Structure formats: C-alpha cells, structure tokens
Amino acid sequence: MKSKHKALLLSMCAVLLVAVSIFGTLAYLTDKDTVTNTFTVGSVGLSLDEADVKTDGSYETTHDSRVQANEYHLLPGHTYYKDPTVTVDAGSEAAYVRMIVTVENIDQLKLALPNDGATAQYYGTDGTFLLQMLCVDENGTCTWDANTWKMQEYTQSTDGKNGVYEFRYKEIVAKSENDTVLPDLFTHITVPGEIDNTHLAYLKDVKIIVNAHAIQADGFEDDETGAWTAFGTQNP
DSSP states (O other), rough: OHHHHHHHHHHHHHHHHHHHHHTTTTTOOOOOOOOOOOOOOOOOOOEBBBOEEOSOOOOEESSSOOOOOOOOOTTOOEEEEEOOOOEEEOOOEEEEEEEEEEEHHHHHHHHHOOSGGGGGGBBBBSSSSGGTOOOTTTTTTTTOOOTEEEEEEEEEOTTTEEEEEEEEEEEOOOOOOOOOOOOOOOOEEOOOOTHHHHGGGGGGOEEEEEEEEEETTTTOOOHHHHHHHHHHHHOO
C-alpha cells in the first residue's frame, strides 16, 4: 500500500516538475523599433572669372573660354573688355554676395590721371578716385550698374599705394538647383585719351584685382552689415 502511495506521489511530482518547466519557457510579448536621424550639410560656394581677352584686344565670352587672369597692352583712348562675373554654385544656401576690387599701386594710377585739368573728372569731391569712370565702353557709357552692384565703401592702405572698393550685390541670392550667374560687375575699362606717354608710363605697375565673397543669409536676413562683419571675423 505504501509502495502505491509512494509511486503516485513521485508521479505527481514529475508532472508538476514538467508543468513548471513548461511555464518557465513561455515567451513575453515584445516589440522593438529604431529611429535613425540623417543629417545633410549646407554649403555656400561660388566662382569668379572673366572673358579671355587676347593680346590683340579680341575676346571670347563663351563659358569654356573663361579665365581668372588677363594681361592688357594699354594705349591711350583704347577700350578693353573686362567682365568680372560671379557664379553661385548649384545647391548653395541663400547668400549675400559681394566683390572686392583692389587697385594695386593706385598712387601710380593717380599720377597717370592727376586730379586737375581734363582728368579731374575721375575724382570725387573728397579726392577719392572714381573707379567707375574707367569702366566705360567704346561709347563712353559706364558699364557698372549702381543699382545691381551697390558701391559700399572705399578704403586706402596706410601707405597710400592700394585702394580697395567694395561692391555688394543688390539682394540675397536664393538657393537654386542650378548655378546662378550674376550680372557682370562691369564689362569694359577704358584708358582716357587725354593722357600722354609720360602719364601712360605710370600705369605699368597698376593691377586691378577682383575677389568675390559669399556668406549664408540665414541668421542675417535683415542685417547685411552684420553678415559681412561675421565674414571678416571668420576670414581676417
């Protein structure tokens, strides 16, 4: 009798052990998901070039013949093609754009075109040399559009040798999927016919260097001056 009870008890324990094992392997109801953050990087890019002018004065204006430097053989009364052009790269963020024109050895230019007589017209009332007076075509028409490229300021190096002119583009250049070609700063320069051989010789060391700058407009929408101040701080 005791053997039967003992066998029955052992059987029940075995069943209970199996039951516990079964319940111990049950899976919980679970789920999972992943959030991935993807970041793109904004940029501002531009290029600056001008027509390829030949030594005989002829020039090409197709995109394939654009260059970043030209040499001119200057003669009194002659007009030369020069069209500094900024292209804002496709995909660039909305940006302010300006051109900085540096006249190296402007003191020599002033000797070639003195502030008296027939060439006094090349100076402002404060004695500043008016660069736009040189930017005329064969008909004597100024090719600098003051409404498109606004003359901001003129500064001169402490030694008086170099003059720097700042021109700001009239509006924020919007972001575009394509390259944005801005209007030329000017298209011609003319050597006045009033100067003689002696005065012309002063021009041999004069250089006109044009630089283009751009800075994002975001954060400066109503503060162009603040934008260029930030540019100067970042690019001293």
